[in-house]
Amino acid sequence: MAVSGLALGGFVIGHLSGNLLLFLGRDAFNSYAEWLHGNQGLLWGARLGLLAMIALHVRTALVLRKRNTDARPVRYAFESTVQASQASRSMLLTGLLVLAYVILHLAHFTWGWLDSTAGATETLTRAGEEVVRHDTYGMVVAGFQNVFYSAIYIAAMVVLALHLSHGFHSLFQSLGLRHPSYTPKIEMGARVLAWGIAGAYMSIPFAVLSGGVS
Amino acid sequence: MRVTLHVWRQNGPDDKGQIVRYPLDDVSEHMSFLEMLDVLNETLIESGDEPVAFDHDCREGICGACSLMINGVAHGPQAGTTACQLHMRSFKDGDEIYIEPWRAKAFPVIKDLVVDRSAFDRIISAGGYVSVNTGSAQDANLVPIGKDDADEAFDYATCIGCGACVASCKNASAMLFVGAKFSHLEKLPQGQVEADRRATAMVEQMDIEGFGNCTNQYECQAVCPKEIKVDAIARLNRAFSRSTVKNG
Numbered sequence: 001m002a003v004s005g006l007a008l009g010g011f012v013i014g015h016l017s018g019n020l021l022l023f024l025g026r027d028a029f030n031s032y033a034e035w036l037h038g039n040q041g042l043l044w045g046a047r048l049g050l051l052a053m054i055a056l057h058v059r060t061a062l063v064l065r066k067r068n069t070d071a072r073p074v075r076y077a078f079e080s081t082v083q084a085s086q087a088s089r090s091m092l093l094t095g096l097l098v099l100a101y102v103i104l105h106l107a108h109f110t111w112g113w114l115d116s117t118a119g120a121t122e123t124l125t126r127a128g129e130e131v132v133r134h135d136t137y138g139m140v141v142a143g144f145q146n147v148f149y150s151a152i153y154i155a156a157m158v159v160l161a162l163h164l165s166h167g168f169h170s171l172f173q174s175l176g177l178r179h180p181s182y183t184p185k186i187e188m189g190a191r192v193l194a195w196g197i198a199g200a201y202m203s204i205p206f207a208v209l210s211g212g213v214s
Numbered sequence: 215m216r217v218t219l220h221v222w223r224q225n226g227p228d229d230k231g232q233i234v235r236y237p238l239d240d241v242s243e244h245m246s247f248l249e250m251l252d253v254l255n256e257t258l259i260e261s262g263d264e265p266v267a268f269d270h271d272c273r274e275g276i277c278g279a280c281s282l283m284i285n286g287v288a289h290g291p292q293a294g295t296t297a298c299q300l301h302m303r304s305f306k307d308g309d310e311i312y313i314e315p316w317r318a319k320a321f322p323v324i325k326d327l328v329v330d331r332s333a334f335d336r337i338i339s340a341g342g343y344v345s346v347n348t349g350s351a352q353d354a355n356l357v358p359i360g361k362d363d364a365d366e367a368f369d370y371a372t373c374i375g376c377g378a379c380v381a382s383c384k385n386a387s388a389m390l391f392v393g394a395k396f397s398h399l400e401k402l403p404q405g406q407v408e409a410d411r412r413a414t415a416m417v418e419q420m421d422i423e424g425f426g427n428c429t430n431q432y433e434c435q436a437v438c439p440k441e442i443k444v445d446a447i448a449r450l451n452r453a454f455s456r457s458t459v460k461n462g
């Protein structure tokens with residue numbers, strides 16, 4: 001759980017840094033997309049690695065859930081929680097919602113099933129020659145101009161933030177990294193990082209919706 | 215004061231069991247929670263009914279026998295306190311109080327509120343000891359141990375094995391118990407030698423017994439009557455990972 005969660009967390013940060021290039025304009029963003037697709041080895045390596053990590057993470061989560069519900073066959077008539085956070089108690093739900101969102105996201109931007117503008121191209125002149133490349137920037141902007149899709153995306157980021165606000169410090173404890181003076185900082189850091197990541201992702205649809213990026 | 219109890223009654227291990235309601239009129243706020251149950255049992259015996267079975271021994275918070283889930287909280291509402299040391303002044307006149315046994319597959323109900331906690335003994339048998347004979351007591355300070363280490367070892371060693379951690383864990387995990395038993399030995403030179411092997415053996419036994427897995431929600435730490443910290447779990451996790459990496 002901790003190892004696969006950490007790997008997925010690494011992806012979330014890497015993917016975010018790529019996405020934020022959108023704020024540098026159409027050229028920077030499309031060049032990044034072109035570079036990524038020009039490195040098929042890197043791209044497919046990352047994709048397969050991620051797929052394996054998602055499979056591992058989800059499988060472990062389901063096995064864990066099964067064992068944990070089996071460990072208490074008769075439940076309490078009076079259930080109560082002393083202090084566990086809502087985020088920690090809904091990890092499976094938030095995880096599955098993130099998974100559902102990831103599939104929707106792939107269908108939207110990677111497979112281009114949901115949007116007719118997904119295949120748009122731009123033409124530019126490079127060393128005197130005309131080059132046609134995929135207009136990823138245009139696709140993202142058009143995608144987020146759809147308020148409905150932007151709303152789903154923003155909601156998904158809130159769910160991701162909840163998942164990570166527990167996950168990012170939980171993984172330290174799972175690996176046995178706990179210390180009286182560092183742990184409070186790790187717990188705070190995990191929350192800041194989780195909401196910071198989600199906030200940064202959300203800044204893109206917000207920027208598009210407000211007309212700041214077009 | 216008056217309280218209304220809702221008590222789990224179950225005739226034996228195979229009985230289905232149910233919650234039974236008992237209004238109780240003459241409760242003094244100075245009674246301990248167990249004394250209040252004694253009063254209930256006296257009235258039950260007088261009216262020819264079977265008294266409620268519940269575990270208790272020292273009634274002074276040191277043996278770990280008492281084990282009541284009170285309104286969904288192990289040992290009741292007062293932090294750092296066993297059910298026998300809880301007093302009725304923690305409740306209000308007119309309160310409804312649910313009393314249930316520890317719930318875990320590894321802690322089967324024997325009768326009413328009494329559960330079988332021998333799974334804990336089997337975990338200790340699997341590795342919660344030092345194998346070498348350490349001889350008779352040595353001169354004090356022959357093996358120097360830092361004050362911080364000695365204090366921490368002692369804090370872990372205060373675990374009375376009551377099982378509140380399992381009862382309160384959303385996953386019925388025994389990690390706080392096992393972590394405490396593991397850590398108090400690992401903190402001392404005599405216990406360090408076998409630490410990795412001990413971690414693996416105790417965790418394996420814990421899984422065999424059917425306890426759940428820790429998901430780091432720390433409900434155990436919140437209810438532990440001895441206020442043992444989840445640092446014990448981190449120590450166990452660390453030793454378990456180390457031992458798994460080294461020995462596969």
Ligand code: HEM
Pocket residue numbers: 001002003004005006008009012057058061062091092094095096098099163164166167168169170171172174428429430
């Ligand atoms: C971008 C995707 C995801 C990221 C970055 C992520 C990250 C994490 C992290 C860092 C942890 C903490 C690991 C630990 O405590 O040792 C975690 C735990 C968990 N994840 Fe995910 N996760 C993602 C997707 C999912 C999905 C799709 C599921 C669906 C089943 C899921 C289910 C869980 C569950 C149930 C836990 C809790 C385990 C526990 O409470 O100990 N996660 N995740």
Ligand code: FES
Pocket residue numbers: 269270271272273274275276277278279280296297298299
């Ligand atoms: S009866 Fe001994 S600890 Fe409560």
